[in-house]
Amino acid sequence: MSGGGDSVALLLLLWLWGQRPLEVFTVDHGINPLSADWVRGVEALGHALGVPVTALRWAGDKPRNGLQAAARRARHCLILEAARAKDIRVLCLGHNADDVAEAAAMRAEGSTVGAPKLWSPAPFWPQGEGMFYLRPLLGIGRERLRDWLNAAGVSYVDDPANANPTYLRARLRQQGVRPSSTDMRSATLSADLAVAMNVTPTGAACFHIPALPAPDMLSALIVCAGGGDKLPRQAELAHILTASAAGRRRFTLCGARIEAHEGGWLICREPGDMTRNGSRPERIGDIWDGRYRVPAYAIGGEIVPAKGHLNALPPEDRLRLKGLPPAVRAALPVLKHDESARLFAAGDLQDVTYNRLRAALGLIRNEEEACHPAFSCGLPVA
Structure with a gap:
């Protein structure tokens, strides 16, 4: 959990659903000076909801090139290893319908990024061996999730990297890539195939x-x-x-x-x-x-x-x-x-x-x- 709008909305919805025990994993990448504060915010939210939080840190030198991809791999691998140690096989992620549309646009630009699916194996190998991702929010747009959080008075962070035009995904967001109703319907059906x-x-x-x-x-x-x-x-x-x-x-x-x-x-x-x-x-x-x-x-x-x-x-x-x-x-x-x-x-x-x-x-x-x-x-x- 990053503390951003998608992950905060996911945690609150799972908590309101209340059918399964929850554990939150959050990673301090050590890149943004505010990242330690973001982790503390996640820990505070977990404490308020009575949900245990495991905080992890990406230590060591950071690459000069491909930083975002390296950070993504490090984040997922840290979480997968920590979850496996707790005998957790299924991790819920906060990807939404906008992520589906953005991934499709990135592939059209030549990226090898995969299409987010409702249920899929963890793509990082071998750390993800036998581990699965569940994405319950794929049929919901990012704006709708944030409107819900704002109406409920729940705060969340906005990572400035999401607006950095150095990264392809951020450039596509700035160009106005948005999910269609077809994207949102097909995203929720993908795991039935x-x-x-x-x-x-x-x-x-x-x-x-x-x-x-x-x-x-x-x-x-x-x-x-x-x-x-x-x-x-x-x-x-x-x-x-x-x-x-x-x-x-x-x-x-x-x-x-x-x-x-x-x-x-x-x-x-x-x-x-x-x-x-x-x-x-x-x-x-x-x-x-x-x-x-x-x-x-x-x-x-x-x-x-x-x-x-x-x-x-x-x-x-x-x-x-x-x-x-x-x-x-x-x-x-x-x-x-x-x-x-x-x-x-x-x-x-x-x-x-x-x-x-x-x-x-x-x-x-x-x-x-x-x-x-x-x-x-x-x-x-x-």
Whole structure:
């Protein structure tokens, strides 16, 4: 909660609804000199309503470029980690109908910002693994929310960054981008859409599909297989679909490889991207490379991509890999010790990409399904 009009209205409406216990998370970004006062205002409101407030701070140096995007990522990741520590899986956000219209206008300008949905998985990965966002206000305009707060005599803050023309969203607001009645109706219906998924799960963090699907589903497949959270641009997806129809059989995008395979298409991690320019796959918590949950005994060990270490594996491990496509094989994690390497024991490694895909496509529809053990554990890797 920022203390702005949208988040204050959301908290008051949830409090008046009164059907669930609430907890507020607020972040001091340390950017605006008044941010500490804004946090104290949120804490005061929470105290007045009897709602616990967890205050978080984005510490450390701030980037010179891309500050707003970095602050957004930091804010969400801090909140997701704090919520997970309290066993909270669903976070309510104050996005409204104006945000839907602004996001559409930003995409028209070439931005990769997603479309806010009533119910969706947290887009930041892997901090958002198994976490979901609920946006109850998408059918209501920003002006109407503020009119309600003003009529009730409830104060809120206006972050001056929202009017800074350096940022695309602020420029679009100044140009008068406003939601239409159609935007407000469709926003409230977006979570009712169930997507049929014709995808073969492998348990090896890759997908096999009979044909390349429409751009939205292709985007989800690519992002999940690639292990990151950067969304492809629409032009990039259109290029893949056009070039594949013309006969091209391999593409690389957002850390994923898309290639023709056994009469269909294989979408997997691009092993060449994993160690390019001296980089190494990240391990955040117990998630490695955004694709696998590793067992506790491996947290302190050295985990590397199998590429470049396949010949160091013992014969029984190489036999286990025999049926996998070369790219999938090369992108698997192995435990390295000195000059030797070993696969994880069967069942010790969990592939989290399939459940992530199900969530991205709207097939995890509510809190009960999100918290189901089958969703949280992932697929065991043989």
